[in-house]
Structures are given as structure tokens and as C-alpha cells.
Amino acid sequence: MSLEGLGKSLRSTLAKVFKASRVDKELVKGLVNDLVRALLQADVQVDLVIDLAKRVEDRALNEKPPPGVTRREHIVKVVYDEVVKLLGGENVSSPVPKLGKMNVYMLVGLQGSGKTTTACKLASFYQRRGFRTGLICADVYRPGAYQQLKQLGDKAGVPVYGEPDGKDPVKIVLDGLELFRRSKRDLVIIDTAGRHKDEESLMKEVKELYEVIKPDEVILTVDATIGQQAYSQAKAFHEAVGVGSIIVTKMDGSARGGGALSAVAATGAPVKFIGVGEKLDDLEVFNPRRFVARLLGFGDIEGLLEKFKRAELKVSEKEARSVLMGRFTLKDLYKQMESLRKLGPLKSIISHLPGFSYGLSDELLEEAEDKMDRWKAIIESMTEEERVNPKVLNASRVRRIARGAGVSERDVKELIKYYERTVKLLKAMRGRRSLLRAGRRTGFKVPKVDIG
Ligand SMILES: Nc1nc2c(ncn2[C@@H]2O[C@H](COP(=O)(O)OP(=O)(O)OP(=O)(O)O)[C@@H](O)[C@H]2O)c(=O)[nH]1
Ligand SMILES: [Mg+2]
Incomplete structure (x- = not known):
């Protein structure tokens, strides 16, 4: 299934x-x-x-x-x-290479599980986040193993070390690490062999490599389509080298993900990424909570979008643009609140937002609903001029509006404060967007920290 x-x-x-x-x-x-x-x-x-x-x-x-x-x-x-x-618990983060040293990640997994492809995806993933990466081919069994890695590495713009005619994986890896140390790489990913005459000799080799390299992280690739066997496979690798994290490959298509669950349980190591296709970009950081929420059909943003659709909420492109450009008026705020209220009780809306399903009491939600209704009444009591340009609001206008809406002056001031905060936030967002655009033009690199 x-x-x-x-x-x-x-x-x-x-x-x-x-x-x-x-x-x-x-x-x-x-x-x-x-x-x-x-x-x-x-x-x-x-x-x-x-x-x-x-x-x-x-x-x-x-x-x-x-x-x-x-x-x-x-x-x-x-x-x-x-x-x-x-599925490995709460933790959502990809392994982060440490600064100021050359990090070494070693990929292990059975034949065809996706090691070579994933090694290149990972190298590209970290390279895009500002790390200088390198790849080493330690597979001396698979015909054309080096060429395969080299081809993908070239595509990703990542240097690849290998000895196409070499016979000793340990020597190849040591040579490669030496070379990459000299060229000051931050992260080197080692692609190991998956085929061998039998599983025992494969484990022996992986273990030997592990003991010489002492990698910072051992990553097991598990093919999502293999089902129950995943458990014993993962266990064997874990006993040999201690698996630190798991990447489940081939989650696209009709993958049987259950085997992956078993692999996690066999090693106690969390799934950090999933492979969702053959291309370099087809790698996603794995988020167990979001994944399960989607699986169980609640806490998903999609459900909420569906609700939006049902309420036939239509935001024109012009409106969206005007909000983003900072011309966000009290009329826009009113419209937002109105559409939100049209969707139904806040409780059911919130239940569709990941992370909000629990912890918000009914009282709190009712209070928020009340407030929204009060704010709507306040905006209704304003003149057109005040809605479009709230700057004109002074003490006497606030008093008049409060009386008209049947609320306290404090309520009116609170709404204005909220509005001002929102405008500031939108402006900050706009600033960031243009910063990013300028960054792309100058070749500005994404900072190293923002991973996962
Ligand atoms: N659809 C899909 N195909 C994948 C994914 N990851 C790998 N593949 C394909 O699976 C096949 C095997 O991948 P490899 O990366 O060569 O696997 P390997 O573990 O290095 O195999 P050996 O070196 O023979 O042990 C290739 O055709 C890949 O393109 C994925 O996430 N989705
Ligand atoms: Mg391979």
C-alpha cells in the first residue's frame, strides 16, 4: 500500500x-x-x-x-x-556542517537505493546554502560508478574526486580527503558502494571505511519502495557503522513509505530528507509533524485553502499587489476580517493551521472573534477619509468613532495600533524582497545559517 x-x-x-x-x-x-x-x-x-x-x-x-x-x-x-x-520525532533540521573545519558525510545503503544520486543532491543542497562542497566516489565495484558521480557533480558545479581504475576504496577516500582539505572544502560527501558479492562483505567494507574516515555523519539511504526489508537492512548498517540520519529516496510516484518507517525504528535515526525525483533539486527537508499532519488529514494548509475556495473568497491581483506595496488601508483590513469571518468559526479555521490545533482554548478564540466583530464595527463608523488615511485620526475623531460603534476609545486605539504594526510589517517584508532581488543581481550568497 x-x-x-x-x-x-x-x-x-x-x-x-x-x-x-x-x-x-x-x-x-x-x-x-x-x-x-x-x-x-x-x-x-x-x-x-x-x-x-x-x-x-x-x-x-x-x-x-x-x-x-x-x-x-x-x-x-x-x-x-x-x-x-x-517517524523519528519532533526534530526538524538537516545536519548542519560545522564551521571552521572540513566536515565529512558518508552515504551508505544497498544497491540502487539512491546513494550516488542523493550524494549529488546533498552536495548541491549545501552548496546553494554557501558551503563549499566536494564529492568522493568510493565505489570500486559498480561499472562506471565514477563517471556517474562525475556527470551529476558537474551538473551541480561540485568537484568530484575518484580513481576510475582504483581498487582500494580506503586509499581513494584518503587521497580525495587530502585533496579537498587542501582546496579548503567545508563539506565532503562520500558515495560508497552498494553492490558486493554478498551483504557480509559489503558491511565489512563499509565498516573499514568508517573506521578510517571517522565521518561526522553517516547517512543511510533507504528506497521508499522496498517495504518490510527496510528494517533488517537498516539494522545491519546501523550495527556496522551507526547510522546518524536517514534519507528516504523515491518518495515520488507510488512509493510504499511504510518501509521507511521501519528503517527509522530499526536505527533510531531520524529521516532528514526525502528524495522526490531523479533531478538534483528533487530533495526536500523532511518535517515529520507536517508529514503526519498531512497523512492524517488535519492541520494542513490545503484543507484551509479548500475552505477558502468554498467561501468563494476572491482577492484580485490588484488588491494583493496593493497590500504588498504598503498601501494597506483600514478598508483592506476590514475586508480581511470579513472574509475570515465568512469562513466560519475561528476554531475550525485555526484547526487547519499547522501547530495551532492545540493549545488555543475556546475562550481565547471566542475573545478573538469578539474583538474582530468590534473592530469591524469601528471601521464601519469611520468616514471614507479615515479608512483610507488613518493618519487623520485625532482624539476627537477617536471619541466620535467609539461612540458610533458602541465600543470604548481604548478599542479604537488598539485597532489603530494593530493596523500600524501590520503596515510596518508589510513594509519590512517589501524591503526584504527588494534586498533579495538586489542580492540576485550582485551574486549575493544566501547566508550559511538558514538550513532546514
Ligand atoms: N524517482 C526517483 N528516482 C530516484 C530517486 N533517487 C534515485 N533515483 C533513481 O534510482 C536509481 C538508482 O540510483 P543511484 O543513485 O544510482 O543508486 P545507488 O545507491 O548509488 O546504486 P549503486 O551505486 O548501484 O549501489 C537511478 O536511476 C536514480 O535516478 C528519487 O528520489 N526518485
Ligand atoms: Mg551508486
Whole structure:
């Protein structure tokens, strides 16, 4: 079953929780059964599924939901948490090369898992973020291994070291590292062999390389399409060299992502990137929370966009442009609030924004709704001149508006303050945009820090 399929069955499982007339033991048991079926069909390892099922059942039945959260919501959150955990937890960041030294990352993985392609994608990823990268081909088994790496490296503009006729991977890597040390590279990525006469000799070689190189990071590439075998493969590599992070390749197309979940569990290492195609740019930083949220069908921005569509909210290009150019008037603010209120209760809108589903109490949301309604009334009491040019607002105008809208003067001032902050923010954004544009013209490099 594909990840799509897994998502679908998890969503229908969770939908049952929301539809059920009562939340009781029976419902939780049914949910856990559905969950087990869905995960097994997605090739997740049996032991892992059983563990997860036990934890979900235990937490769903015994944990007390936090204030403001219903039992149903809590159950969904438990499922979400546990699937995120299965995928490597909260952590979202790609490995960051340390400054002031040459970092060495070593890619390992079985034949055809995507090491060579991924090595080049990674080199290009870090190069674009200002690191000087290099590639070394340590694969002396695959015919044309060096040529393949060289071709992709050339495309990425990354220097490649290899010895097309060499027989000793350790020597090649040491030579390559020496060369790159001299040319002051920040990050060198080593592409290793995947084919060997048997797995044992492959592991032996990988281990030997590891002990000589002592890489800063060992990255395992796992083919998303392999299913259950991923578990034992990942385990073997982990026992040999200690896997630090995982890249799941071939997540495009009809990938069975379940195997990837198993690989994570076998090594305890998080997925840091996913490969989504054969080209150099087809690499994405992996975000487990966002991924699972999408899989489970909540907390996703897409759902919210869908809602926007349904409300037939139409923002013309002219309006959008005028907002971005800083001519953001109180009329625009009014329109924004109106469209937001048209979408329905804030609670349901917020539930579609990642990271906001929990932690905002109903009271807080009701208060925000009240405030929005008050602000709308305030803008309605203004003259056209005041809406377009709020600078003219003085004490006596504020008093008049407050009386007209049936609110306090403080409310009016608060709205004006909010408006001014928004305008400032938009101006700052505009400044940044032109800065970036100027940067592109002068070849300004993206600073080194902003990774992940
Ligand atoms: N669609 C898709 N294809 C990929 C992805 N990553 C790698 N491939 C393809 O998978 C095939 C194998 O990739 P390689 O990078 O050569 O794999 P490898 O692990 O180096 O293989 P060996 O060197 O033989 O062990 C190639 O045809 C790649 O183009 C991906 O994310 N998506
Ligand atoms: Mg290769």
C-alpha cells in the first residue's frame, strides 16, 4: 500500500472517532484495530505496529485530555503523536556542517537505493546554502560508478574526486580527503558502494571505511519502495557503522513509505530528507509533524485553502499587489476580517493551521472573534477619509468613532495600533524582497545559517 493509501485509511479511521456517538472503550479498541490494519498494510514492521497499538490504546483510555480539549481531539492527537514518534520525532533540521573545519558525510545503503544520486543532491543542497562542497566516489565495484558521480557533480558545479581504475576504496577516500582539505572544502560527501558479492562483505567494507574516515555523519539511504526489508537492512548498517540520519529516496510516484518507517525504528535515526525525483533539486527537508499532519488529514494548509475556495473568497491581483506595496488601508483590513469571518468559526479555521490545533482554548478564540466583530464595527463608523488615511485620526475623531460603534476609545486605539504594526510589517517584508532581488543581481550568497 502506498503512503497515499495509508493516509486514506488513517483518515477514515479517525473520521470514525469523530462520528461515533460515544467515546468509550469499544471505540478505542476499534480505532486501534483499524490502525493496526492500516500500518501493516503499509509494510510497517509487525513489532513496531504492536508497540504503537499498545501505546495508543493505553494513552487514549487512561490519559486525561488537557483543559479545553475534547476526548475525541485528544485521541486524534495521541494517534498523531505516536505516528510522528514512529517517524523519528519532533526534530526538524538537516545536519548542519560545522564551521571552521572540513566536515565529512558518508552515504551508505544497498544497491540502487539512491546513494550516488542523493550524494549529488546533498552536495548541491549545501552548496546553494554557501558551503563549499566536494564529492568522493568510493565505489570500486559498480561499472562506471565514477563517471556517474562525475556527470551529476558537474551538473551541480561540485568537484568530484575518484580513481576510475582504483581498487582500494580506503586509499581513494584518503587521497580525495587530502585533496579537498587542501582546496579548503567545508563539506565532503562520500558515495560508497552498494553492490558486493554478498551483504557480509559489503558491511565489512563499509565498516573499514568508517573506521578510517571517522565521518561526522553517516547517512543511510533507504528506497521508499522496498517495504518490510527496510528494517533488517537498516539494522545491519546501523550495527556496522551507526547510522546518524536517514534519507528516504523515491518518495515520488507510488512509493510504499511504510518501509521507511521501519528503517527509522530499526536505527533510531531520524529521516532528514526525502528524495522526490531523479533531478538534483528533487530533495526536500523532511518535517515529520507536517508529514503526519498531512497523512492524517488535519492541520494542513490545503484543507484551509479548500475552505477558502468554498467561501468563494476572491482577492484580485490588484488588491494583493496593493497590500504588498504598503498601501494597506483600514478598508483592506476590514475586508480581511470579513472574509475570515465568512469562513466560519475561528476554531475550525485555526484547526487547519499547522501547530495551532492545540493549545488555543475556546475562550481565547471566542475573545478573538469578539474583538474582530468590534473592530469591524469601528471601521464601519469611520468616514471614507479615515479608512483610507488613518493618519487623520485625532482624539476627537477617536471619541466620535467609539461612540458610533458602541465600543470604548481604548478599542479604537488598539485597532489603530494593530493596523500600524501590520503596515510596518508589510513594509519590512517589501524591503526584504527588494534586498533579495538586489542580492540576485550582485551574486549575493544566501547566508550559511538558514538550513532546514
Ligand atoms: N524517482 C526517483 N528516482 C530516484 C530517486 N533517487 C534515485 N533515483 C533513481 O534510482 C536509481 C538508482 O540510483 P543511484 O543513485 O544510482 O543508486 P545507488 O545507491 O548509488 O546504486 P549503486 O551505486 O548501484 O549501489 C537511478 O536511476 C536514480 O535516478 C528519487 O528520489 N526518485
Ligand atoms: Mg551508486
